[in-house]
Amino acid sequence: MSPDSPVVAAIVVILAVREGKLHVLLVHRSGPPEEDRWALPGGRWNGVEDLEAAATRVLERETGVTNLYLEQLFTADSLDASAPSLAVAYFALVEPSTVRLRKEESWRPQWHAVDSLPDLAFRNNELIDQAVARVGAKLEYTNIAYGLLPEQFTFRDLHETYEAILRKPLDRRNFRKRMLSMGIIEATGGTRREGAHRPAKLYRFTSREPVFL
Amino acid sequence: MSPDSPVVAAIVVILAVREGKLHVLLVHRSGPPEEDRWALPGGRWNGVEDLEAAATRVLERETGVTNLYLEQLFTADSLDASAPSLAVAYFALVEPSTVRLRKEESWRPQWHAVDSLPDLAFRNNELIDQAVARVGAKLEYTNIAYGLLPEQFTFRDLHETYEAILRKPLDRRNFRKRMLSMGIIEATGGTRREGAHRPAKLYRFTSREPVFL
DNA sequence: TCAAAAGTGTTCTATCTACACCCATGT
DNA sequence: ACATGGGTGTAGATAGAACACTTTTGA
Numbered sequence: 001m002s003p004d005s006p007v008v009a010a011i012v013v014i015l016a017v018r019e020g021k022l023h024v025l026l027v028h029r030s031g032p033p034e035e036d037r038w039a040l041p042g043g044r045w046n047g048v049e050d051l052e053a054a055a056t057r058v059l060e061r062e063t064g065v066t067n068l069y070l071e072q073l074f075t076a077d078s079l080d081a082s083a084p085s086l087a088v089a090y091f092a093l094v095e096p097s098t099v100r101l102r103k104e105e106s107w108r109p110q111w112h113a114v115d116s117l118p119d120l121a122f123r124n125n126e127l128i129d130q131a132v133a134r135v136g137a138k139l140e141y142t143n144i145a146y147g148l149l150p151e152q153f154t155f156r157d158l159h160e161t162y163e164a165i166l167r168k169p170l171d172r173r174n175f176r177k178r179m180l181s182m183g184i185i186e187a188t189g190g191t192r193r194e195g196a197h198r199p200a201k202l203y204r205f206t207s208r209e210p211v212f213l
Numbered sequence: 214m215s216p217d218s219p220v221v222a223a224i225v226v227i228l229a230v231r232e233g234k235l236h237v238l239l240v241h242r243s244g245p246p247e248e249d250r251w252a253l254p255g256g257r258w259n260g261v262e263d264l265e266a267a268a269t270r271v272l273e274r275e276t277g278v279t280n281l282y283l284e285q286l287f288t289a290d291s292l293d294a295s296a297p298s299l300a301v302a303y304f305a306l307v308e309p310s311t312v313r314l315r316k317e318e319s320w321r322p323q324w325h326a327v328d329s330l331p332d333l334a335f336r337n338n339e340l341i342d343q344a345v346a347r348v349g350a351k352l353e354y355t356n357i358a359y360g361l362l363p364e365q366f367t368f369r370d371l372h373e374t375y376e377a378i379l380r381k382p383l384d385r386r387n388f389r390k391r392m393l394s395m396g397i398i399e400a401t402g403g404t405r406r407e408g409a410h411r412p413a414k415l416y417r418f419t420s421r422e423p424v425f426l
Numbered sequence: 427t428c429a430a431a432a433g434t435g436t437t438c439t440a441t442c443t444a445c446a447c448c449c450a451t452g453t
Numbered sequence: 454a455c456a457t458g459g460g461t462g463t464a465g466a467t468a469g470a471a472c473a474c475t476t477t478t479g480a
Contacts, residue, residue, distance in 0.1 A: 410431040437471085
């Protein structure tokens with residue numbers, strides 16, 4: 001491999017909220033370089049398809065999910081000291097119940113709570129921090145949370161999702177007002193019973209395409 | 214060149230405010246591909262240095278400027294239909310009086326008002342739009358305007374700079390209050406006479422490193 | 427004394443924050 | 454009737470927007 005022809009990979013920070021905590025999907029490297037460490041899933045770019053298509057392919061291979069929110073994040077160099085390489089990082093927002101993880105023995109993908117990550121290969125921790133920061137900022141002025149939630153959801157679901165990403169408590173009443181005044185969600189008319197208490201109204205996103213306010 | 218080993222280039226959106234208008238530095242392509250069109254300056258990445266070093270090198274070659282504000286913007290593929298290629302775009306903020314443009318006959322760099330750009334090679338217009346949007350957003354919560362202004366400047370200079378990027382009038386009094394309350398600038402104590410009128414106080418940025426508020 | 431730009435405060439409005447009680451349901 | 458989470462309103466503080474006159478200087 002000549003110095004002029006680096007290896008280019010697309011890697012994806014796949015984020016989901018599970019049981020009120022933000023998780024990222026990692027694979028365990030069973031071969032060099034950085035053998036036996038956790039890392040973001042990725043795939044080599046073949047130079048023919050779109051870069052974003054390469055990221056989509058990685059996302060689908062690892063999760064079975066297609067068509068969710070995907071955005072370019074950052075391009076990192078020098079990740080692999082052994083050869084010239086470039087990693088174009090994307091992040092994806094997925095709804096965990098739609099995910100079917102790959103079941104291989106090696107390179108097995110697994111959810112990890114973002115709060116308590118080990119030291120990852122290729123300085124991937126920095127990319128995850130960046131992705132979380134970016135998503136948090138975008139929650140304020142876009143509807144991209146649709147990527148993290150199912151078609152229908154309660155205000156509680158939405159509230160937990162926001163708190164998981166922003167890592168701070170949000171007043172329930174103010175949160176509700178803000179969401180409604182943003183106009184990105186609407187009541188479906190339905191309700192959901194979940195226990196010995198009042199049923200919650202169901203909502204949906206008015207659009208499941210990215211909308212900027 | 215195999216499909217697995219694309220060409221990687223660093224390209225730079227170099228922005229400056231000249232006479233109250235936002236400008237971008239472009240080179241005129243005197244060879245294929247896209248011969249005879251204007252494009253962003255760039256250089257091939259050699260795979261050894263940091264990507265950011267490659268961008269810095271482009272910036273210095275075209276402007277003589279070093280050590281100003283530089284940030285990664287976006288990585289674009291399929292810019293050149295003839296071969297697999299990847300362009301990692303950066304944007305830089307420079308103070309035009311410090312710039313000494315390269316004087317070659319071909320590939321001569323030239324400032325262009327962002328308001329009235331021609332159709333550029335490699336869909337570079339989109340990258341410029343992105344850069345301007347990003348800088349505009351960051352003016353609100355960072356001090357990166359330091360990159361566009363000399364060591365000392367008047368409130369008028371600062372005001373014109375902000376208006377040039379945001380493309381909208383900003384009330385002078387409110388602007389002044391906001392800048393001072395942000396705490397990113399301070400009076401030097403000096404003044405500058407510029408004509409038959411009251412001299413303006415001079416200010417400097419309290420820090421010339423990026424600061425987030 | 428005039429022209430030209432620098433400098434300065436107040437009022438109003440909208441937005442954000444803090445905060446506590448009643449409601450609907452199942453057991 | 455009680456336990457559990459769902460649902461709602463108000464008051465105070467803060468930040469942003471609108472707006473016009475006085476000051477300093479050189480000619």
